[in-house]
Amino acid sequence: MASDDDIRVMIIDDHEVVRRGIAEVVDRMDGLIVVAEAGSVQEAIRRGELVHPDVALVDLRLPDGTGIDIIRRLTEAVPDTKCIVLTSFDDDEALAEAQAAGAKAYLLKSVRGAEITENIKAVASGRVLLDERTVSRRRADHADPTADLTPSERRVLELIGDGLSNREIGDRLGVAEKTVKNHITSLLSKMGLQRRTQVAAWVAGQRAAGWRHGS
Structure with missing residues (x-):
């Protein structure tokens, strides 16, 4: 049963099956509740402004734009909403862009469900799990991707x-x-x-x- 103290979560992904799977993981965790879902940038902005979620899980690839667009728009329109990138796109430039846009964490869809919910709770409490040191460290750990090119x-x-x-x-x-x-x-x-x-x-x-x- 929902409580006024529950962390309100919005899930943004253009694949319905993925959205539903994430929603089930979130809803099973005590203290979390899914209040909205969206499959596009425009839908996410509209619903975000309507329900004011505490945390938004944002995919990067959407049919009418990117998750970065959503993070920027929500940061302006609903500043209390904290955004977490949840994507299959493991790329340092995307990571840096997400950080610059205001994302508080960056997760890959290959993570365990428990890690998703742990990050939601941490970010909702005010923690920032993505910062310049994280971006710089990830970049330093990656070899030159052009090294093997002819x-x-x-x-x-x-x-x-x-x-x-x-x-x-x-x-x-x-x-x-x-x-x-x-x-x-x-x-x-x-x-x-x-x-x-x-x-x-x-x-x-x-x-x-x-x-x-x-x-």
């Missing part, structure tokens, strides 16, 4: 960062567009990324930090 793959990487399309990259390098696609598939796998846009974002972040090819 010279051709490194060149494709740079040109993606320059904003060129696959066809334009092929023209620049004098190879077929299919060859470019093969290079991209290979470099995505080696770098642990899933989409071309992630490559562009990674290059942009590295350039902002002073990275150069061959450095």
Whole structure:
């Protein structure tokens, strides 16, 4: 039975099965109650402003935007709501962006249910489990993701960062567009990324930090 002292939780994920599974884990824990669910950025903002949850579990990938959009909007509109990223996306840039947006913790969906509920309680009590030292330490622990790229793959990487399309990259390098696609598939796998846009974002972040090819 719900109590006025229960920590009110909103779950945001575009996969209904995942949402329901997380909701069951949360609702089973004494002192926690799920007050809203959402499957998109707009739905999350609307429901968050309506129910004012204590804690929001936010996935990063959503059909109309990202979890970062939600964290920023909720931080402005419902400042008492504390956000925890819960995602399958293990990426240092996403971690840093979540921290900058105001997330209080960053969890992978592979964690145990008990860890989710423990983090909810900790964050609701005012603790911040994600800070600059955590981000810096994670970055230091990760080797250069481009270390295994071939010279051709490194060149494709740079040109993606320059904003060129696959066809334009092929023209620049004098190879077929299919060859470019093969290079991209290979470099995505080696770098642990899933989409071309992630490559562009990674290059942009590295350039902002002073990275150069061959450095």
